[in-house]
Amino acid sequence: MYVAVKGGEAAINNAHRLLADRRRGDRSLPSITIEQVVEQLGLSVDRVMAEASLYDRSLAALAVRQSRGDLIEAIFLLRAYRTTLPRFGSSVPIDTANMTIERRVSATYKDMPGGQLLGPTFDYTHRLLDPSLLTDEEVDVAARRPEGEDAMMRISDILAHEGLIEPDSAPDDGEPAGDLTREPMEFPMNRDLRLQALARGDEGFLLALGYSTQRGYGRNHPFVGEIRIGEVEVELDVPELGFAVSLGTIRITECQMVNQFKGSSKAPPQFTRGYGLVFGQSERKAMSMSLVDRALRAGELGEDVTAPAQDEEFVISHADNVQATGFVEHLKLPHYVDFQAELGLVRKMRADIEKARNESMDNKEAAE
Amino acid sequence: MESARPIEPQAAQALQQPQTGEGRRRAASLLARATRLELEKAWALLPKQPAVKPVRGPETGLVMVRGRIGGGGTPFNLGEATVTRATIMLDSGTAGHAHALGTDREKARLAAIFDALSQEADSHAFVERELLGPVAARIATEDKVKAEEAAATRVDFFTMVRGDN
Incomplete structure (x- = not known):
């Protein structure tokens, strides 16, 4: 059961202000740019695009930055954004x-x-932390060789x-593919x-x-x-x-x-x-x-x-992690009235048990 | 339908001009891959910048990218991508269209202008020389570099011959 409760407005405003402050972190450090996220944290960006089901590297990087690197939050942001756009159509199937x-x-x-x-694979790396990445050392350009x-x-x-x-199944392009966003x-x-x-x-x-x-x-x-x-x-x-x-x-x-x-x-x-x-x-x-x-x-x-x-x-x-996190995380939202009702119920059940036990004791004493 | 908004009658007329051919297709695909900077440079170089009337957009929307089951089977919906499109009309009456991945509206507007200019006899050569040619060359170079970088990571298997002892 939900009822309107007031009084959180100032707290919420200040919480969001605090979030923005913590997101920025130490002001003596330069802030990170979207281009830097795209170029240097590209696999986080890719994960956000894949699970948000929206291909746009810059917007995904913005979401990563806005969510302080919380990728599920970033996915949520990008999913929410896509609902604001019209759909122009479906692509020719990629080849x-x-x-x-x-x-x-x-x-x-x-x-x-x-x-x-x-x-560009992590396979065959030794999985040892690389101290050269602690500083801004020059990185060699990739090797090249004529293509086969x-x-x-x-x-x-x-x-x-x-x-x-x-x-492969015979391509059946006549039937439109099912779309779970629709x-x-x-x-x-x-x-x-x-x-x-x-x-x-x-x-x-x-x-x-x-x-x-x-x-x-x-x-x-x-x-x-x-x-x-x-x-x-x-x-x-x-x-x-x-x-x-x-x-x-x-x-x-x-x-x-x-x-x-x-x-x-x-x-x-x-x-x-x-x-x-x-x-x-x-x-x-x-x-x-x-x-x-x-x-x-x-x-x-x-x-x-x-x-x-x-x-x-x-x-x-x-x-779907957006659905999953929505349902799991909603548990932290106010359930005061639900809980009060449950509390009343538990109190009553305990009182009933107590009463029944006392009565049976009284009866026993009376019998003796 | 799922399309953005109704198109004005005048615009609809502009959209229905017969435009086909491999040249047009190539131009559209190069314009989609041109950077905003390349488009702006070409615009600045134009001997006479035409008057342009917006017909539709620029507007951003989504295209559902489809894959095929198993790579070659029946299509399925992989996920969406942002796309920005624009349609313009030059004062000469030629319409230009542009579609490109991403959300850059100015890029789409400029690409639509150059799409129109590439259809006009007077400006076709300019667009080819100052924009389409250089963009095609850049893409070819980038593709070649990427292919060569990948080729350098090709495994050259060889068999170790073990001694009999």
């Missing part, structure tokens, strides 16, 4: 086969056409002709909607669920077929022009997980696939997403649904 490649690795094929490009001749084929295209791996969620849902929910889902939640499948809760024997990070063109059909125009490029991470599958009554023995696609550079998220995508296909592939990661309603209903 990840034709993206520029910054990183591309496969754990299944050593000698895939185009090769293995490590790109081979096209960077997608692993799924390389494997497809053998028939041992599940092919329609309320209903279960069971199709894979397109699930992928939309997973793409904006909390990285930590999906990581934990992906991990749970590896530990045996819905095991699906994954291999990283391919991870690729790079930039892809976004095109929009503009009716006024009568053709699709490029709007520019966005950075994305794609993960093709290849899963061993012994077959079921619904599908022959073959490798099946889980798919991850995320805004920005985030292979942890893309890998987790592809593990969970595969786990959620249990029903479709005729597997037993036994583990949390295979439970569509459980996974999709709890993946």
Whole structure:
């Protein structure tokens, strides 16, 4: 139950003023610029864009700064901003086969056409704190080498002709894809909607669920077929022009997980696939997403649904960290009247028990 | 519909001019990737800056970016991106459109002007020489540098031959 309570206005104003003060921190230090956040904390920016489901590096950096680096708060800010804008339309589906490649690795094929490009990765670093970053030391420019001749084929295209791996579904561009920002969620849902929910889902939640499948809760024997990070063109059909125009490029991470599958009554023995696609550079998220995508296909592939990661309603209903934080954090808001009512109830119950006990004692004494 | 706001009849007429062709497509995509600075420089260099009437925008909105299930299957909605668009009309009556990722309204307005100028015989060569050419060259250089930087991180596998002893 909610009732109007007054008296917090001055406190709230001063709390916000204090927040602004703490956000600025020590005034003898220069304040951080949006460009610095974009350039030097780029992976935080990417995470905010991915989970806010809004690609805009500058606005995401603004949100990171405004939230003092609290990324879920930043995601919330960016989600709120997007609700203020009209939608111009939907892009032509992006073509990840034709993206520029910054990183591309496969754990299944050593000698895939185009090769293995490590790109700007934390892998193989020693995870030792680097004292050179305590100061503003000059950093070497990146090494360069002439690019290879081979096209960077997608692993799924390389494997497809053998028939041992599940092919992509025939592209059905007629039916508009489900959009959970427009329609309320209903279960069971199709894979397109699930992928939309997973793409904006909390990285930590999906990581934990992906991990749970590896530990045996819905095991699906994954291999990283391919991870690729790079930039892809976004095109929009503009009716006024009568053709699709490029709007520019966005950075994305794609993960093709290849899963061993012994077959079921619904599908022959073959490798099946889980798919991850995320805004920005985030292979942890893309890998987790592809593990969970595969786990959620249990029903479709005729597997037993036994583990949390295979439970569509459980996974999709709890993946959104803005919804989750809203409901968890609302507990701190005033519930004075609810609590008073509960307090009265507990007092009454205790009094009733006390009374019953006294009466039974009285009866006992009387009997004696 | 989900479009922003109704378009005036005059604007609708401007929007319906037949404009097709690969050249137009290329110009639109280069204008989308031009920086605001590049556009401002080209504007300053114009021998005669045309009178421009705004028709629509500049306005910022969203485009839902779609991916494909598995990379090549049925489309799904990945997430939205901010897009700013503008439509203008030159005093000669030529309309120009621009769409670009991001929220820079001035960039969209200038891009729309250059889209119109690139369709006019008098200014087509100027736009190509001072704007589209340099932007294309910059993008090509940036792409080449990025590709070469990535290529330097390619793993060259070799096999260690172990001794028999």
